[in-house]
Amino acid sequence: xxxxxxxxxxxxxxxxxxxxxxxxxxxxxxxxxxxxxxxxxxxxxxxxxxxxxxxxxxxxxxxxxxxxxxxxxxxxxxxxxxxxxxxxxxxxxxxxxxxxxxxxxxxxxxxxxxxxxxxxxxxxxxxxxxxxxxxxxxxxxxxxxxxxxxxxxxxxxxxxxxxxxxxxxxxxxxxxxxxxxxxxxxxxxxxxxxxxxxxxxxxxxxxxxxxxxxxxxxxxxxxxxxxxxxxxxxxxxxxxxxxxxxxxxxxxxxxxxxxxxxxxxxxxxxxxxxxxxxxxxxxxxxxxxxxxxxxxxxxxxxxxxxxxxxxxxxxxxxxxxxxxxxxxxxxxxxxxxxxxxxxxxxxxxxxxxxx
Amino acid sequence: xxxxxxxxxxxxxxxxxxxxxxxxxxxxxxxxxxxxxxxxxxxxxxxxxxxxxxxxxxxxxxxxxxxxxxxxxxxxxxxxxxxxxxxxxxxxxxxxxxxxxxxxxxxxxxxxxxxxxxxxxxxxxxxxxxxxxxxxxxxxxxxxxxxxxxxxxxxxxxxxxxxxxxxxxxxxxxxxxxxxxxxxxxxxxxxxxxxxxxxxxxxxxxxxxxxxxxxxxxxxxxxxxxxxxxxxxxxxxxxxxxxxxxxxxxxxxxxxxxxxxxxxxxxxxxxxxxxxxxxxxxxxxxxxxxxxxxxxxxxxxxxxxxxxxxxxxxxxxxxxxxxxxxxxxxxxxxxxxxxxxxxxxxxxxxxxxxx
Numbered sequence: 001x002x003x004x005x006x007x008x009x010x011x012x013x014x015x016x017x018x019x020x021x022x023x024x025x026x027x028x029x030x031x032x033x034x035x036x037x038x039x040x041x042x043x044x045x046x047x048x049x050x051x052x053x054x055x056x057x058x059x060x061x062x063x064x065x066x067x068x069x070x071x072x073x074x075x076x077x078x079x080x081x082x083x084x085x086x087x088x089x090x091x092x093x094x095x096x097x098x099x100x101x102x103x104x105x106x107x108x109x110x111x112x113x114x115x116x117x118x119x120x121x122x123x124x125x126x127x128x129x130x131x132x133x134x135x136x137x138x139x140x141x142x143x144x145x146x147x148x149x150x151x152x153x154x155x156x157x158x159x160x161x162x163x164x165x166x167x168x169x170x171x172x173x174x175x176x177x178x179x180x181x182x183x184x185x186x187x188x189x190x191x192x193x194x195x196x197x198x199x200x201x202x203x204x205x206x207x208x209x210x211x212x213x214x215x216x217x218x219x220x221x222x223x224x225x226x227x228x229x230x231x232x233x234x235x236x237x238x239x240x241x242x243x244x245x246x247x248x249x250x251x252x253x254x255x256x257x258x259x260x261x262x263x264x265x266x267x268x269x270x271x272x273x274x275x276x277x278x279x280x281x282x283x284x285x286x287x288x289x290x291x292x293x294x295x296x297x298x299x300x301x302x303x304x305x306x307x308x309x310x311x312x313x314x315x316x317x318x319x320x321x322x323x324x325x326x327x328x329x330x331x332x333x334x335x336x337x338x339x340x341x342x343x344x345x346x347x348x349x350x351x352x353x354x355x
Numbered sequence: 356x357x358x359x360x361x362x363x364x365x366x367x368x369x370x371x372x373x374x375x376x377x378x379x380x381x382x383x384x385x386x387x388x389x390x391x392x393x394x395x396x397x398x399x400x401x402x403x404x405x406x407x408x409x410x411x412x413x414x415x416x417x418x419x420x421x422x423x424x425x426x427x428x429x430x431x432x433x434x435x436x437x438x439x440x441x442x443x444x445x446x447x448x449x450x451x452x453x454x455x456x457x458x459x460x461x462x463x464x465x466x467x468x469x470x471x472x473x474x475x476x477x478x479x480x481x482x483x484x485x486x487x488x489x490x491x492x493x494x495x496x497x498x499x500x501x502x503x504x505x506x507x508x509x510x511x512x513x514x515x516x517x518x519x520x521x522x523x524x525x526x527x528x529x530x531x532x533x534x535x536x537x538x539x540x541x542x543x544x545x546x547x548x549x550x551x552x553x554x555x556x557x558x559x560x561x562x563x564x565x566x567x568x569x570x571x572x573x574x575x576x577x578x579x580x581x582x583x584x585x586x587x588x589x590x591x592x593x594x595x596x597x598x599x600x601x602x603x604x605x606x607x608x609x610x611x612x613x614x615x616x617x618x619x620x621x622x623x624x625x626x627x628x629x630x631x632x633x634x635x636x637x638x639x640x641x642x643x644x645x646x647x648x649x650x651x652x653x654x655x656x657x658x659x660x661x662x663x664x665x666x667x668x669x670x671x672x673x674x675x676x677x678x679x680x681x682x683x684x685x686x687x688x689x690x691x692x693x694x695x696x697x698x699x700x701x702x703x704x705x706x707x708x709x710x
Contacts, residue, residue, distance in 0.1 A: 105594025106618035106642075114618040114642050167643070239460025254636070263461035263469040269636055279634040281609070281624055284648030287461075287469050288522070291646045293639030 002350055003131035004328050005066040006043060006051055012069065012329050020127055020135040027087055027141045028079035029095060032149035033322075034122075034129030035072035035157065035345040036332050038183060039272070043069070043123070044333050046274075050123045059117040060099040063125025070348070071097035071122030073129030074144060074152025084138050092144040094155040095129070095136055096301050097121035113163075113298035130328060132350045142301040150322075151308055153347050154187075154315040159297035159304040161187035164270045165195055167294045168243040172196035175241040177233055178218075179257050180248035181209040183344050184270055186318065188245050189216050194312035201236065203229055203256070208341040215317045230259030237262075245270055251277040258283045258291065266290045321346035357705055358486035359683050360421040364402055367424065367684050375482055375490040381436040382496045384448060387504035388677075389428035389477075389484035390512065390700040391687050393538060394627070398424070398478070399688050401629075405478045414472040415454040418480025425703070426452035426477030428484030429499060429507025439493050447499040449510040450484070450491055451656050452476035468518075468653035485683060487705045497656040505677075506663055508702050509542075509670040514652035514659040515625070516542035520550055522649045523598040523623045527551035530596040532588055533573075534612050535603035536564040538699050539625055541673065543600050544571050549667035556591065558584055558611070563696040570672045585614030592617075600625055606632040613638045613646065621645045676701035 003017045022028045043051055051065050052058040074094040077087055087093065099119035100112040107115050122128035127135055144152045165188060170176055176197050178189045181204035192200045193216065201220040202213040213221045222232055234240050240262030246254050249271035257267045258280075269291060284291060297304075307313045320343045323331040332346050358372045377383045398406055406420055407413040429449040432442055442448065454474035455467040462470050477483035482490055499507045520543060525531055531552050533544045536559035547555045548571065556575040557568040568576045577587055589595050595617030601609050604626035612622045613635075624646060639646060652659075662668045675698045678686040687701050 105589075108594075109618065111618045111643065234460075239463075249636075263464065263466045269639055271636075272640060273636045276633045276635045278631045279636070280631045281604075281626075281628045281634070281648070284624055284646065285627060285650050286648070288466065288648050288650055290648075291639065293636070293641070293643050293645075295640050295643055 001132040002325060003068045003128065004070065004325060006047065006069050007066045009047055010044060012044060012333065014326055014328065017068065017131070020133055022079045022081045022135050024082045025084060025138055026081040026135050027077055027084060027138050028133055028135045029075040029093060029141070030078035030133050031073050031075040031129055031131060031350055033074055033153040033347040033349050034070040035153045035347050036336060037072055037157070039123070040069055041333060041336055045337070050120065052125060058119050058124040060101060060119050061125035067123065067125045068128030068131050069122050070129030070131065071120050072153055072156040073134070074149040074155065076149065078133060087138060087141055087143065092147065092149050092152060093141045094144055094152045094301065094305065095121065095134065096140045096142060096297065097129070097156065098140060099124055111298055113296045130325060130348060142305060144305060145309060147305065147309055150319060150347055151315040154318050154345065155301060155304050155308065157183055157345065158187045158191065158307065158313060159300045160184055160270070161191035162304045162307065163297040163300045164188055164245055164268045164294040165191040166300065167292055168245070168266050168268045170195065170197055170243040173198040174243070175199040175237050177201040177203060177241045177244040177257070177260050179203045179244060179246050179253045181213040182247060183318070185245070185247035186212055186216055186344060188247060188270060189213060189218050190313045191307070193217055194307045199237065201233060201241065206341040212317065212344060224256070229256045233260040240265055242266070243268065247271055249273045255280060255283065258289055261289055263287045264289070266292060269293045318344045319347055320344045323348055325350040356487040357680060358423045358483065359425065359680060361398060361402065361406055361424050362421045365399060367399060367688065369681055369683065372423065372486070375488055377434045377436040377490050379437045380439060380493055381490050382432055382439060382442055382493050383434035383488055383490045384430040384450060384496070385433035385488050386428050386430040386484055386486060386705055388508040388702040388704050389425040390508045390702055391691060392427055392512070394478070395424055396688060396691055400692070405475065407480060413474050413479040415456060415474050416480035422478065422480045423483030423486050424477050425484030425486065426475050427508055427511040428489070429504040429510065431504065433488060442493060442496055442498065447502065447504050447507060448496045449499055449507040449656065449660065450476065450489065451495045451497060451652065452484070452511065453495060454479055466653055468651045485680060485703060485705070497660060499660060500664060502660065502664055505674060505702055506670040509673050509700065510656060510659050510663065512538055512700065513542045513546065513662065513668060514655045515539055516546035517659045517662065518652040518655045519543055519600055519623050519625045519649040520546040521655065522647055523600070523621050525550065525552055525598045528553040529598070530554040530592050532556040532558060532596045532599040532612070532615050534558045534599060534601050534608045536568040537602060538673070540600070540602035541567055541571055541699060543602060543625060544568060544573050545668045546662070548572055549662045554592065556588060556596065561696045567672065567699060579611070584611045588615040595620055597621070598623060602626055604628045610635060610638065613644055616644055618642045619644070621647060624648045673699045674702055675699045678703055680705040
């Protein structure tokens with residue numbers, strides 16, 4: 001079958017690879033759509049980061065590059081292994097793209113998203129979503145019901161936002177600020193809206209992204225250029241938001257998020273950082289602010305699918321392009337790198353759905 | 356009356372100052388004992404920090420240096436103003452040494468310890484505990500009952516540890532690590548023990564402080580020299596402690612605390628930082644760790660007094676010296692600066708209790 005594999009920095013190829021084999025307890029998904037993630041772009045430009053290099057096989061898959069990429073995907077079940085129940089050929093499904101050890105302190109506590117050996121399907125080896133088919137353990141398959149599989153490809157990024165919102169503890173009617181309106185900031189804002197948060201503020205300087213945030217239906221979009229953001233947010237909310245989300249990975253943005261919550265408020269760090277930032281810990285102390293890291297998702301897929309199914313989140317504004325697998329590098333990666341602010345998600349299909 | 360006032364860096368004098376006047380709703384405390392805090396030492400060596408300099412009066416007191424110092428004190432009620440009920444002359448009391456605005460978002464939420472204009476009695480002007488008498492609003496006076504006033508002088512620092520432990524959310528039977536066995540680390544360890552935490556680990560390199568920690572009755576005292584502390588703590592606890600307390604204000608110590616909690620664990624930052632540290636935010640993300648700032652105390656004095664009254668915390672190991680007010684600088688500040696590891700609290704009395 002065809003699959004897009006990462007061979008090294010700047011080197012992604014559409015290769016012919018062996019068909020995956022469905023083992024006991026496993027499900028084969030015929031991929032309809034797979035979104036391109038910011039993580040994929042980082043691997044392409046600066047990697048291998050999460051992808052295992054030749055001298056360090058992933059502890060679970062045992063594999064090294066080249067690996068099949070793509071982890072934001074949905075499709076139709078095309079085969080099931082022995083012992084699989086509740087999922088049948090022809091079902092539309094989204095995939096929670098994990099490899100976990102099942103034995104570490106995190107797995108034992110049910111926090112498998114911070115498994116000590118965590119790997120992602122589409123980064124750590126074996127299968128991925130930029131391929132015609134993908135085989136995964138049944139555990140990771142989530143039925144989409146009547147939802148279409150292009151919307152199903154949005155489940156994974158939306159689950160990241162949903163998880164961060166859940167971790168924040170924000171209540172219905174509460175107040176929230178999202179720093180950065182890239183893809184993760186946007187899905188976080190959408191998840192906040194869906195949760196019934198009373199006031200959602202997005203902070204973003206780029207014009208195209210500000211418009212995207214307005215499209216998600218937030219209450220305020222603040223351009224941080226030339227204003228004191230914490231002061232503006234305190235003015236808007238009578239003293240600060242309940243929760244803030246750092247979706248940028250920039251020192252000054254994290255400081256702004258910490259300064260924007262009310263005393264005792266919570267900042268959720270959703271960004272993955274490319275460097276070690278300077279953090280004024282006294283800002284945490286003097287307002288008793290709480291900063292918590294959020295990684296991906298853990299038991300959030302069913303709720304996330306329900307948000308889309310019940311119309312609480314509209315996936316349409318997040319889908320800004322559709323391409324075939326052969327066009328992945330030029331029409332996908334290069335397009336996102338050169339026009340990152342105009343795009344949210346470009347969906348990639350290995351099927352002949354596009355002329 | 357006699358009072359020790361801060362006139363500038365390195366310049367604390369025993370001055371003759373006007374007697375304080377008891378207004379309506381206020382209580383005059385005849386000070387028996389007042390401890391010297393690390394904050395006092397910082398003011399002496401590097402200040403003014405919290406003490407208002409000549410060009411920036413404190414927003415609540417309106418005062419600038421010279422100010423009376425001392426905020427860890429207890430004594431006997433020597434006069435009460437009109438309208439004061441429930442406190443009478445002769446009562447032993449500890450003082451919660453705050454000035455708060457009562458109007459800001461923090462005060463409105465009951466989190467007066469992070470009041471936007473917060474000041475400390477003994478730093479922000481008006482009265483202080485290194486004086487014969489001190490007048491405070493009744494709100495800040497906490498009855499000691501049968502407890503002696505030397506033990507009463509330990510209430511304030513112990514309340515800092517009690518508050519941090521409360522904020523951590525640690526449960527009875529849980530596990531905790533305290534990084535740094537200076538005075539605040541020791542009272543935090545004592546508060547953890549008193550709360551029934553199952554395993555308390557203290558991390559401290561200095562020999563004298565390690566012995567102090569053993570005196571508080573902790574389970575393990577780890578010398579971080581030459582070992583991987585997070586690994587050692589994970590080994591001791593089967594994957595990491597529930598909560599860790601940063602009581603040092605050192606970048607590597609904060610990193611060690613973050614690395615020592617289990618996935619989803621909590622780090623309480625108790626230290627006040629003299630610089631802006633580098634914090635590896637990805638360590639928070641990849642283990643979904645929660646870092647919360649803790650400042651002083653808020654509604655913790657009655658519970659803290661109960662810990663001492665009920666024998667759950669023994670104040671004796673914390674009292675390593677007693678001096679008269681006249682000896683404050685040489686026998687107190689200089690002694691603590693030059694022999695900081697041998698000392699915990701030196702108590703100062705303005706009364707002729709010492710020959």
